Amino acid sequence: xxxxxxxxxxxxxxxxxxxxxxxxxxxxxxxxxxxxxxxxxxxxxxxxxxxxxxxxxxxxxxxxxxxxxxxxxxxxxxxxxxxxxxxxxxxxxxxxxxxxxxxxxxxxxxxxxxxxxxxxxxxxxxxxxxxxxxxxxxxxxxxxxxxxxxxxxxxxxxxxxxxxxxxxxxxxxxxxxxxxxxxxxxxxxxxxxxxxxxxxxxxxxxxxxxxxxxxxxxxxxxxxxxxxxxxxxxxxxxxxxxxxxxxxxxxxxxxxxxxxxxxxxxxxxxxxxxxxxxxxxxxxxxxxxxxxxxxxxxxxxxxxxxxxxxxxxxxxxxxxxxxxxxxxxxxxxxxxxxxxxxxxxxxxxxxxxxxxxxxxxxxxxxxxxxxxxxxxxxxxxxxxxxxxxxxxxxxxxxxxxxxxxxxxxxxxxxxxxxxxxxxxxxxxxxxxxxxxxxxxxxxxxxxxxxxxxxxxxxxxxxxxxxxxxxxxxxxxxxx
Amino acid sequence: xxxxxxxxxxxxxxxxxxxxxxxxxxxxxxxxxxxxxxxxxxxxxxxxxxxxxxxxxxxxxxxxxxxxxxxxxxxxxxxxxxxxxxxxxxxxxxxxxxxxxxxxxxxxxxxxxxxxxxxxxxxxxxxxxxxxxxxxxxxxxxxxxxxxxxxxxxxxxxxxxxxxxxxxxxxxxxxxxxxxxxxxxxxxxxxxxxxxxxxxxxxxxxxxxxxxxxxxxxxxxxxxxxxxxxxxxxxxxxxxxxxxxxxxxxxxxxxxxxxxxxxxxxxxxxxxxxxxxxxxxxxxxxxxxxxxxxxxxxxxxxxxxxxxxxxxxxxxxxxxxxxxxxxxxxxxxxxxxxxxxxxxxxxxxxxxxxxxxxxxxxxxxxxxxxxxxxxxxxxxxxxxxxxxxxxxxxxxxxxxxxxxxxxxxxxxxxxxxxxxxxxxxxxxxxxxxxxxxxxxxxxxxxxxxxxxxxxxxxxxxxxxxxxxxxxxxxxxxxx
Numbered sequence: 001x002x003x004x005x006x007x008x009x010x011x012x013x014x015x016x017x018x019x020x021x022x023x024x025x026x027x028x029x030x031x032x033x034x035x036x037x038x039x040x041x042x043x044x045x046x047x048x049x050x051x052x053x054x055x056x057x058x059x060x061x062x063x064x065x066x067x068x069x070x071x072x073x074x075x076x077x078x079x080x081x082x083x084x085x086x087x088x089x090x091x092x093x094x095x096x097x098x099x100x101x102x103x104x105x106x107x108x109x110x111x112x113x114x115x116x117x118x119x120x121x122x123x124x125x126x127x128x129x130x131x132x133x134x135x136x137x138x139x140x141x142x143x144x145x146x147x148x149x150x151x152x153x154x155x156x157x158x159x160x161x162x163x164x165x166x167x168x169x170x171x172x173x174x175x176x177x178x179x180x181x182x183x184x185x186x187x188x189x190x191x192x193x194x195x196x197x198x199x200x201x202x203x204x205x206x207x208x209x210x211x212x213x214x215x216x217x218x219x220x221x222x223x224x225x226x227x228x229x230x231x232x233x234x235x236x237x238x239x240x241x242x243x244x245x246x247x248x249x250x251x252x253x254x255x256x257x258x259x260x261x262x263x264x265x266x267x268x269x270x271x272x273x274x275x276x277x278x279x280x281x282x283x284x285x286x287x288x289x290x291x292x293x294x295x296x297x298x299x300x301x302x303x304x305x306x307x308x309x310x311x312x313x314x315x316x317x318x319x320x321x322x323x324x325x326x327x328x329x330x331x332x333x334x335x336x337x338x339x340x341x342x343x344x345x346x347x348x349x350x351x352x353x354x355x356x357x358x359x360x361x362x363x364x365x366x367x368x369x370x371x372x373x374x375x376x377x378x379x380x381x382x383x384x385x386x387x388x389x390x391x392x393x394x395x396x397x398x399x400x401x402x403x404x405x406x407x408x409x410x411x412x413x414x415x416x417x418x419x420x421x422x423x424x425x426x427x428x429x430x431x432x433x434x435x436x437x438x439x440x441x442x443x444x445x446x447x448x449x450x451x452x453x454x455x456x457x458x459x460x461x462x463x464x465x466x467x468x469x470x471x472x473x474x475x476x477x478x479x
Numbered sequence: 480x481x482x483x484x485x486x487x488x489x490x491x492x493x494x495x496x497x498x499x500x501x502x503x504x505x506x507x508x509x510x511x512x513x514x515x516x517x518x519x520x521x522x523x524x525x526x527x528x529x530x531x532x533x534x535x536x537x538x539x540x541x542x543x544x545x546x547x548x549x550x551x552x553x554x555x556x557x558x559x560x561x562x563x564x565x566x567x568x569x570x571x572x573x574x575x576x577x578x579x580x581x582x583x584x585x586x587x588x589x590x591x592x593x594x595x596x597x598x599x600x601x602x603x604x605x606x607x608x609x610x611x612x613x614x615x616x617x618x619x620x621x622x623x624x625x626x627x628x629x630x631x632x633x634x635x636x637x638x639x640x641x642x643x644x645x646x647x648x649x650x651x652x653x654x655x656x657x658x659x660x661x662x663x664x665x666x667x668x669x670x671x672x673x674x675x676x677x678x679x680x681x682x683x684x685x686x687x688x689x690x691x692x693x694x695x696x697x698x699x700x701x702x703x704x705x706x707x708x709x710x711x712x713x714x715x716x717x718x719x720x721x722x723x724x725x726x727x728x729x730x731x732x733x734x735x736x737x738x739x740x741x742x743x744x745x746x747x748x749x750x751x752x753x754x755x756x757x758x759x760x761x762x763x764x765x766x767x768x769x770x771x772x773x774x775x776x777x778x779x780x781x782x783x784x785x786x787x788x789x790x791x792x793x794x795x796x797x798x799x800x801x802x803x804x805x806x807x808x809x810x811x812x813x814x815x816x817x818x819x820x821x822x823x824x825x826x827x828x829x830x831x832x833x834x835x836x837x838x839x840x841x842x843x844x845x846x847x848x849x850x851x852x853x854x855x856x857x858x859x860x861x862x863x864x865x866x867x868x869x870x871x872x873x874x875x876x877x878x879x880x881x882x883x884x885x886x887x888x889x890x891x892x893x894x895x896x897x898x899x900x901x902x903x904x905x906x907x908x909x910x911x912x913x914x915x916x917x918x919x920x921x922x923x924x925x926x927x928x929x930x931x932x933x934x935x936x937x938x939x940x941x942x943x944x945x946x947x948x949x950x951x952x953x954x955x956x957x958x
């Protein structure tokens with residue numbers, strides 16, 4: 001077994017969560033640093049997770065009537081400036097192209113930080129009548145935001161995402177679209193990524209630049225910090241007015257249409273790591289795991305073992321993303337390797353198993369092992385993949401429940417944080433921006449969202465000013 | 480039928496090929512111009528063609544052992560300069576980012592024109608032993624080249640592509656990879672896009688910047704101009720030496736690995752248009768057509784027609800990309816619309832057809848109509864899609880055969896071009912760059928490639944200098 005790689009130690013999750021995170025990113029070979037400051041290489045194993053995310057979401061987008069397009073990656077400075085709030089929000093953090101070859105450009109181009117302006121420019125070209133509406137567009141691209149502090153997947157200067165951009169004849173239709181896509185994201189997080197999320201509305205100060213309303217799904221990581229996992233924005237007709245997009249209605253009158261945009265990014269991979277991972281490495285939700293089950297032959301030099309292992313692989317390969325590892329590494333090495341990589345199921349098959357007509361299947365998240373008769377293989381694998389999904393969702397939900405605290409005053413927030421550390425604080429707020437800032441200054445947590453199932457707060461007082469509360473708000477330290 | 484759009488006239492293909500081309504791009508809604516000079520929007524119908532191209536090629540890449548990754552879109556100037564020939568080839572045509580937000584960057588970043596330097600930088604990080612080889616990587620991204628003259632799909636400042644980058648322990652393995660991917664591209668063009676191609680090697684002067692050898696597939700468009708449809712490069716160990724990528728071999732000695740790269744781009748969509756299109760618009764190869772068959776109800780207000788049309792759609796939808804157009808436009812309008820959009824099959828169903836238990840299927844490329852008994856629908860549609868593919872391939876091949884001319888001297892080339900116009904000129908060449916330039920100066924055509932099945936030229940003389948020929952070369956005016 002010469003030249004054998006050993007699975008390297010990773011930092012303990014509870015000892016140093018941040019270092020544990022970067023250890024996993026590197027050692028599970030999800031991403032690697034580059035010579036380009038603030039940018040990463042997404043390696044095959046990490047990219048395969050993204051491809052699975054894309055496949056599921058893209059099918060869902062198409063099912064709900066959306067079409068993919070591709071806009072340019074550059075935005076001329078004049079175009080970026082057309083919507084006042086939008087340019088104020090993004091101009092400070094864009095990368096500027098000033099030269100093409102050796103020639104200085106007449107007008108600077110920014111590398112898109114988001115593409116509202118490009119879509120509007122296009123819509124103004126192609127929309128004339130109510131018959132041209134709605135347009136339900138999406139694109140899968142990368143965008144650039146010149147961040148100072150970066151971390152793989154969570155915050156990088158370039159990141160991959162999808163951005164949906166839709167335009168509708170009426171405000172009602174656009175609002176319904178905004179809500180629909182928030183629900184698509186929430187369902188995806190819960191049913192594919194096994195990440196429980198809170199659906200909510202952002203406060204005025206935390207809205208997307210140019211939006212009338214921003215909705216988000218917020219997840220709680222294992223360490224009790226919050227992560228915004230997706231956003232859906234309602235624009236009203238603000239962009240349409242700024243870009244002079246008008247259509248002739250059924251009533252033959254010119255009018256402005258209403259718009260939305262919505263997006264999720266590769267930071268979802270960061271959310272997966274920080275929601276499900278443990279001290280042995282990554283734990284992947286079955287729906288997006290590049291390998292759902294790995295078959296590891298035991299005593300593979302013994303006659304018939306590799307043949308049987310290959311037979312199991314062939315039985316599973318049309319319904320499960322299965323891999324047979326028949327390399328000459330030791331079984332122990334392989335156990336650690338696929339644990340580090342978060343493969344949901346490990347199937348062990350050795351001479352004694354073959355004799356007994358069985359195999360052993362271990363679940364990554366719990367370590368639980370089950371003896372499975374070979375003639376029940378397909379059914380058991382499907383069942384156990386579901387069990388892994390349900391199990392990791394439950395663990396994540398329990399973590400969130402345990403780490404969600406009701407607080408009625410600034411003092412309570414401070415003592416709660418001192419006692420329990422990070423988590424969601426659910427606390428009433430009067431709706432005033434000064435109080436939102438006050439909470440942040442005095443306790444460190446920021447408003448994450450007003451939950452859509454806004455709990456009754458008629459008897460509650462704002463934690464900051466003591467006036468009547470308008471909303472219950474989730475507050476937290478956020479990634 | 481108020482508010483009805485009429486299919487707009489397009490320029491005749493033979494009257495003005497260039498204008499016919501841009502008419503189709505716009506009127507079939509493949510792409511649209513933008514406010515970003517030299518860049519285009521790829522519209523849903525055009526992007527769906529690209530998605531189908533991606534799906535087929537990506538499956539083929541994975542079948543041949545390749546994995547997808549994602550590199551940054553930026554290249555620091557110092558990294559671009561590491562390989563001398565490479566930077567000379569690309570630096571004059573890159574876009575430079577000089578500011579991040581309001582801060583001037585210490586080192587300029589170019590937007591990738593191609594990613595050899597980024598892959599090499601990464602390989603130097605992750606390759607140490609022969610056990611780390613080969614790496615067979617690919618990425619689907621966009622790249623930027625600051626072109627002066629642009630045309631949708633054929634030459635734009637930003638374009639979509641895939642770039643494969645592989646690295647191997649031996650030169651033999653890398654050469655085999657280069658050949659394999661050239662064959663993958665050629666098979667794809669012929670079997671999916673129905674575009675016949677010549678596989679060949681580029682001359683020294685036409686090699687990729689930094690390559691030891693560049694192979695290409697060359698197609699002939701309807702107008703007799705050539706289009707390079709894909710390239711596959713063998714790098715030797717030149718990049719490995721420039722980037723100091725070394726590995727410890729089985730013999731325990733440090734050595735340099737060998738590399739390849741290969742790519743196809745959205746210009747394939749341009750090739751589809753110019754190979755198959757006609758005066759009624761686009762003609763799409765079934766394998767990549769977003770809609771393979773459109774069902775058009777005749778006299779759809781009559782009882783039972785729409786129901787029957789929907790029944791046919793439901794029967795086909797699991798095996799064919801089928802669309803039922805039950806809008807209130809006239810059948811005649813729909814006929815023109817889907818002809819313009821190049822949909823391979825049109826299925827007509829009206830009251831008389833229903834009574835007779837049949838439908839009528841028309842093939843876009845030939846206009847031929849076939850009466851099909853309804854109980855044979857699925858089989859006939861599959862058969863006719865194949866017939867469309869074979870038919871358009873045959874037409875393209877005949878066009879190429881008709882427009883390929885053997886010439887033995889510069890004078891013959893000149894008179895051939897005067898008589899026949901554009902096409903492939905197959906003519907002997909001594910291998911000298913001066914003669915290659917000479918042919919271009921005197922006749923206008925450039926060397927496209929030395930065909931891999933290099934015909935015997937032992938009795939031939941170079942068309943330029945009259946010395947013994949080394950190769951037969953395809954020459955043409957190229958897009």
